[in-house]
Amino acid sequence: MAEHIVVIGAGYAGLAAAKLAARWTDARVTLVNERDRFVERVRLHQLAAGQRLRELPLADLLGGTGVELVVDRVTGIDADTREVRLTGGALTYDRLVYALGSRTDLGVPGAAEHAHSVSTAEDAEALAGALRTARAVTVVGGGLTGIEAAAELAESRPDLAVLLVTGGRFGAALSAKGARHVRAAFDRLGVRVRDHATVAEVRADGLLLGTGEHLPADAVVWTAGFRVPGLAREAGFEVDAHGRLVVDETLASVSHPEVVGVGDAAAIRRPDGLELRMACATGLPTAQQAVRALASRLAGREPRPVRFRYVNQCVSLGRRDGLIQFTRADDSPVERVLTGRAAARYKELVVRGTVLFERHPALPVG
Incomplete structure (x- = not known):
């Protein structure tokens, strides 16, 4: 009897993992997701700015793969009985792919x-609604998500006063040349920056x-940190x-080897000990490698360890400007940039490429 692989979470890593498991193994594969749509998370700052995003039904993306889609919310996992509990029932598994992703950490008082x-798409839509009557918005967090959100809002709404607040030095993760370009783009867009400020x-x-x-604001956008489900x-x-x-x-759980972790909800390290950051750029290639390792185990072969190196960081600064910050293999920035x-x-091609990958997840990446 074929094994049953249950994948929970249909984000970038989870959707790819489900399709690859159906392709590379003889197992029966079930994908569980709370929504019936695939969300382009890397575009949600555009949705918040009032732009329309394309509809990507999971049923269409899964067509012809043999993956069974269950639209429901996961409420718990029983590791002893190998059961995933849902609001509308339960599923038993032989192998579990844990791909529940991450959400913004709103742990600061009042956040x-x-x-x-x-x-999430619902979060971005709620922000878009709040901004319809806003005149001033403050974005908290100086990482790539905060930079992209501030630039997108300022470009889409020239009447909106945009302030970015960050606890550290603005642009600290970028090269000097990269940070200068982002600062120049912010000056052009009218985005003010307040760094070394603790909320x-x-x-x-x-x-x-x-x-x-x-610091007064009609709306606050929180991008400072992420948390994973419990x-x-x-x-x-x-x-x-x-x-x-x-x-x-090989991305198998160290305590429960029948469980594989992919995406933001897994603590993934390279053989040299470097912990991979939460990002689409890491989720896609490591999901491929995780399922290859799982397929090897099921076939009685020794799985290969994960291999990954960074190449660049892609930052949109509205629709007409951007920063490609090239990096060393360990993700540290070099002075070379594209602006x-x-x-x-370049960034738009990368974002479109993620959806192409979800349609054809066996394509080489990384």
Whole structure:
């Protein structure tokens, strides 16, 4: 009797993993996702800015693969009976692919009540609604998500006063040349920056800094940090301090080898110990390698360890500007960058390429 592989989560890594498992193994594959649509998470700042995104039904993306789609919410996992509990029932598994992704961490006082995020389509749509009557918006977080959101909002709404607040030095993860270009783009778009600022509380009318200073805003966008679901910890799987599934060099759980972790919800390390950051760029190639390792195990072969190297970071600065920050293999920046319209086109090709990959996940990446 064929084994049953259940994949939970149909983000970039989970959808690819389900299709590859159906292609590379003889197992029966079931994909569980809370929504019936694939969400281009890397475009959600565009949705928040009022732009329309294409509809990508999961049924269409799974057509002809043999993967069974179950649209439901996962409420728990019983590791002893190998059962995934859903709001509408339960599924038993022989192998589980844990791909539940991440969401924005709204742990700062007042953030859950008063801040918006761009981690789900519903979050981005709610932000777009709040911005219809807003005149001033503050984006918290100086990482790539915060930079992209601030630039997109400023370009789409020239009447909107946009402020970016970050706890560290603005552009610290970029090269000097890259940081200068982002700063110049912000100056052109009218985005103000407040760095080395700690947020103590989010209020209905803005932010309260650790110094006691109040920064007024009609809307607050929170992009500072991410968290993962607690289901892995609750199931008794070994997790790290952030709740991510701890996996070995083949992305199998170190405590439950029948479980494979992919995407943001897994703590993935290279053989040299470098921990991979949460990103689409890491999720796609490692999902491929994880399923290859799983297929090898099922066929009685020794699986290969994950291999991954960074090449660049792609940052959109609105629709007509961008930054491609080239990096060393360990993700540290080098001075070489691509900027302007060429960078915007490059980033757009990369984003379109992610959907092409989801349609054809056996394509080589990374």
